Amino acid sequence: MNISVDISLYPLKEGYKEAIHAFIAALEAQKDVVVEPNRMSTQVHGDYFVIMKLLEKEIYSVFKEIPESAIVIKLIGNDRKGPYAK
Secondary structure, three states, rough: EEEEEEEEEOOOOOOHHHHHHHHHHHOOOOOOOOOEEEOEEEEEEEHHHHHHHHHHHHHHHHHHHHHOEEEEEEEEEOOOOOOOOO
């Protein structure tokens, strides 16, 4: 099953841009998902299990490096890049 995820990362410290760019780069390194960053959030599209495993790993990394962070995640039960995109 493919899903879409909308993620916003809010590092609550100085130098937040670098942390956000590093998080997006880590998501983009996963070749079997589609990552679409924009100014407000980042969308990730792909297989449910691949995305959830990726998020588990990368969110842990963010919290380990920058515990003063807030992450907002919205999960959509279909691929908004697919037939439901319109």
